[in-house]
Amino acid sequence: MSKLSDKDILELHELLDALVENNLPKDKLIRLENWISDNEEVRRYYVEFMDMSASLRHYAEELISDDTESSIEEKSNNLISFWKPFLAVAAVLILGIFFNQEFLNVSYNTDAPKVVRNKETDPTGPVQRKEIIVDTVAVLTKSVGITWDESANFRPNLGDTLEPSTLKLAKGLTQVEFLQGATVVLEGPVEFSLENPNEGSLSYGKLRAIVPKVATGFTISVPKGRVIDLGTDFGLHVHSGGSTELFVYQGNVIYEGETDSGESITREVSGGESIFVDPYGNANWVEMPSEPFISAADLAFRSMEESQRRHAAWVDLSNSISADPKTLLYFSFDNHSPWSRILRNESLANSTVQNGAIVGCSWSEGRWSGKGALSFKRKDDRVRLKLPSHLKSATFSAWLKIDSLAQSISPIICSDPSTMGSTCWSVNGNGQIVLRTRTAKGNVFYESAVAFRSDKLNRWAHVATTYNADDKMISHYVNGRSFSREKLIDPVILTFPKAMLGHSSSMPGANSGVALNGSIDEFGIFEGVYDEEKIRRIYEIGRPFKVPNAVSARLP
Amino acid sequence: MKENVQDRSSELVQLMMKYQRRIFAYIHTLVPSRSDAEDILQEASLTICEKFSDFESGTNFYSWACQISYWKVRAARKKFATSKVVFNQEVLDVISETRVELEEELDNRHGALSRCLGKLNDRDRRMVLTRYESGKNVTAAAQASGRTIQGAYKALNRIRKTLFDCVSFELTTEKA
Numbered sequence: 001m002s003k004l005s006d007k008d009i010l011e012l013h014e015l016l017d018a019l020v021e022n023n024l025p026k027d028k029l030i031r032l033e034n035w036i037s038d039n040e041e042v043r044r045y046y047v048e049f050m051d052m053s054a055s056l057r058h059y060a061e062e063l064i065s066d067d068t069e070s071s072i073e074e075k076s077n078n079l080i081s082f083w084k085p086f087l088a089v090a091a092v093l094i095l096g097i098f099f100n101q102e103f104l105n106v107s108y109n110t111d112a113p114k115v116v117r118n119k120e121t122d123p124t125g126p127v128q129r130k131e132i133i134v135d136t137v138a139v140l141t142k143s144v145g146i147t148w149d150e151s152a153n154f155r156p157n158l159g160d161t162l163e164p165s166t167l168k169l170a171k172g173l174t175q176v177e178f179l180q181g182a183t184v185v186l187e188g189p190v191e192f193s194l195e196n197p198n199e200g201s202l203s204y205g206k207l208r209a210i211v212p213k214v215a216t217g218f219t220i221s222v223p224k225g226r227v228i229d230l231g232t233d234f235g236l237h238v239h240s241g242g243s244t245e246l247f248v249y250q251g252n253v254i255y256e257g258e259t260d261s262g263e264s265i266t267r268e269v270s271g272g273e274s275i276f277v278d279p280y281g282n283a284n285w286v287e288m289p290s291e292p293f294i295s296a297a298d299l300a301f302r303s304m305e306e307s308q309r310r311h312a313a314w315v316d317l318s319n320s321i322s323a324d325p326k327t328l329l330y331f332s333f334d335n336h337s338p339w340s341r342i343l344r345n346e347s348l349a350n351s352t353v354q355n356g357a358i359v360g361c362s363w364s365e366g367r368w369s370g371k372g373a374l375s376f377k378r379k380d381d382r383v384r385l386k387l388p389s390h391l392k393s394a395t396f397s398a399w400l401k402i403d404s405l406a407q408s409i410s411p412i413i414c415s416d417p418s419t420m421g422s423t424c425w426s427v428n429g430n431g432q433i434v435l436r437t438r439t440a441k442g443n444v445f446y447e448s449a450v451a452f453r454s455d456k457l458n459r460w461a462h463v464a465t466t467y468n469a470d471d472k473m474i475s476h477y478v479n480g481r482s483f484s485r486e487k488l489i490d491p492v493i494l495t496f497p498k499a500m501l502g503h504s505s506s507m508p509g510a511n512s513g514v515a516l517n518g519s520i521d522e523f524g525i526f527e528g529v530y531d532e533e534k535i536r537r538i539y540e541i542g543r544p545f546k547v548p549n550a551v552s553a554r555l556p
Numbered sequence: 557m558k559e560n561v562q563d564r565s566s567e568l569v570q571l572m573m574k575y576q577r578r579i580f581a582y583i584h585t586l587v588p589s590r591s592d593a594e595d596i597l598q599e600a601s602l603t604i605c606e607k608f609s610d611f612e613s614g615t616n617f618y619s620w621a622c623q624i625s626y627w628k629v630r631a632a633r634k635k636f637a638t639s640k641v642v643f644n645q646e647v648l649d650v651i652s653e654t655r656v657e658l659e660e661e662l663d664n665r666h667g668a669l670s671r672c673l674g675k676l677n678d679r680d681r682r683m684v685l686t687r688y689e690s691g692k693n694v695t696a697a698a699q700a701s702g703r704t705i706q707g708a709y710k711a712l713n714r715i716r717k718t719l720f721d722c723v724s725f726e727l728t729t730e731k732a
Binding site for chain 1 (some may be wrong): 580581643658662665670685686690691692696705712717719
């Protein structure tokens with residue numbers, strides 16, 4: 001057995017890393033297979049690496065499990081996904097086929113560990129080396145105003161990894177990042193096939209390719225030839241009649257093709273140059289046109305980049321809120337799986353406040369594409385919270401979208417009104433923001449001016465309310481601006497017994513509960529009073545960003 | 557008889573709770589795609605349940621379950637057009653053999669990994685654990701750590717290498 005060199009170990013690690021990410025090319029898989037077969041040390045490394053991968057899965061799920069166990073006592077179905085396969089066991093038990101005898105014509109014994117190597121009973125016969133994993137070749141990273149073609153069988157979502165496949169867009173722009181590093185923007189109507197991590201095929205429509213040096217050699221097939229990139233930025237337009245236009249903006253591109261008469265064509269096209277390949281395969285130099293597609297794509301690019309910058313800024317803000325010791329409770333609603341029944345409290349400083357238990361609500365899209373939110377629709381929808389805090393002064397902040405105002409209240413966060421100091425923050429039937437506190441004299445309501453008129457419904461809005469016991473002042477904010485102020489007449493220590501997000505279980509003087517009809521996609525309670533500047537910053541950084549749909553208007 | 561069935565089902569639940577991680581690890585060693593390995597674990601769990609009457613209490617449940625899993629892996633090759641099993645039969649067998657030889661060490665590595673995860677910085681730890689959460693992909697890991705997708709692939713590669721080396725070092729230290 002030969003000892004692995006450092007170089008070997010690095011190569012082996014690269015192969016195994018690609019293997020677990022499902023993007024190990026066929027030739028390298030065969031290299032790995034042979035290596036495992038021939039070298040015992042490689043085998044050991046492989047087994048230890050894959051076992052680590054399994055252990056990471058275990059720890060990742062255990063983390064979720066811990067979250068679940070540390071959450072409040074809630075009889076929600078918090079199944080730990082690590083044990084999902086065990087549902088099968090439970091199902092079998094319930095169905096009463098527990099001791100069904102004959103399942104496979106294979107017997108299992110209980111000897112000490114050994115490997116089953118009975119080739120005579122191998123039910124499958126010899127293995128074909130063609131049976132190779134399907135590689136991930138690219139990721140769909142952005143899209144603007146897209147509609148899939150009616151005949152499109154494959155309709156990936158934003159963020160999906162893509163195996164070799166065909167994308168057919170009726171309209172809109174979508175961006176695909178190849179694993180080798182090239183980025184392609186497609187403009188509908190377009191049909192584009194992903195062949196491998198550095199190659200695609202354009203049947204019709206327009207694309208723009210941005211190819212960094214690491215992806216040099218990126219190739220796109222067109223009807224009469226192929227375009228090979230040498231590290232550049234270029235546009236392609238394949239017309240329905242079979243002709244192709246190639247525009248090179250930077251760097252160099254090689255066009256290789258063949259005419260119908262069998263003549264081979266090779267053209268090196270440099271920045272600022274363009275060629276037109278007619279339906280018969282003849283290539284001609286043409287003037288670089290001012291092509292609407294490019295400017296539309298640029299605009300959309302800038303919009304998308306801006307959107308990405310905005311999102312990154314919000315992530316930074318969100319992280320700083322999480323880390324702020326004054327943050328008592330913070331829900332960013334981000335990075336939850338669609339089936340999650342736990343709403344993570346992301347306040348790092350306050351470990352006494354636990355995660356929320358989601359009851360009924362459904363996950364939906366928040367202020368921007370990819371942002372998570374919780375929708376409250378039915379009267380029992382809620383997130384149950386355990387907030388053992390007592391606050392002298394506090395700031396409440398939420399991004400919410402109210403679909404319709406309930407006659408009584410649209411609760412944002414409410415707690416049991418019978419307990420001294422209990423607090424409820426809501427929007428009333430008139431569209432006023434209301435902070436209710438329970439004092440020795442009964443419930444006191446601090447109401448803002450009307451904030452939610454009909455034109456403000458069904459739109460994301462940021463609301464905040466501060467409770468300032470020192471200055472004896474309640475201040476309400478809408479979209480980062482001070483909206484109205486009221487005198488605090490009977491200060492109490494704010495408490496949150498049996499608190500619920502988006503729901504009030506017992507309104508004063510009413511028998512039944514009421515839920516918010518709308519969505520929340522960010523929520524926080526902070527100790528102390530945030531000033532207007534701080535609240536405006538939350539609004540400015542977090543406000544929804546509209547990506548202008550410049551595409552459809554510019555289509556030829 | 558009814559009581560006996562209840563005892564046996566209780567025994568099965570306990571054994572599965574105890575060994576499921578190791579059974580999954582065994583399957584994952586033979587089937588590198590995590591989601592495919594999870595599918596096979598699902599099938600194997602069902603068969604383990606159905607065939608549990610064949611299992612003799614007090615003998616090696618893990619070994620028995622691994623044999624069922626092994627056959628499930630082999631059956632998967634035939635069942636799926638795009639094979640979940642990437643290796644040829646000979647390689648599968650030598651991998652399986654090696655795994656059996658290393659079982660004790662792998663248990664120690666599992667424990668050491670927990671300590672090594674604790675040594676990662678928060679961003680890297682969050683990223684790698686997000687990647688391994690059920691249903692999460694590299695995109696989710698990229699979002700969780702504020703990286704681009706390309707950056708996430710590179711970072712995951714680096715983190716896995718760091719963890720692997722850390723675990724190996726921990727075990728060497730323990731032995732010394």
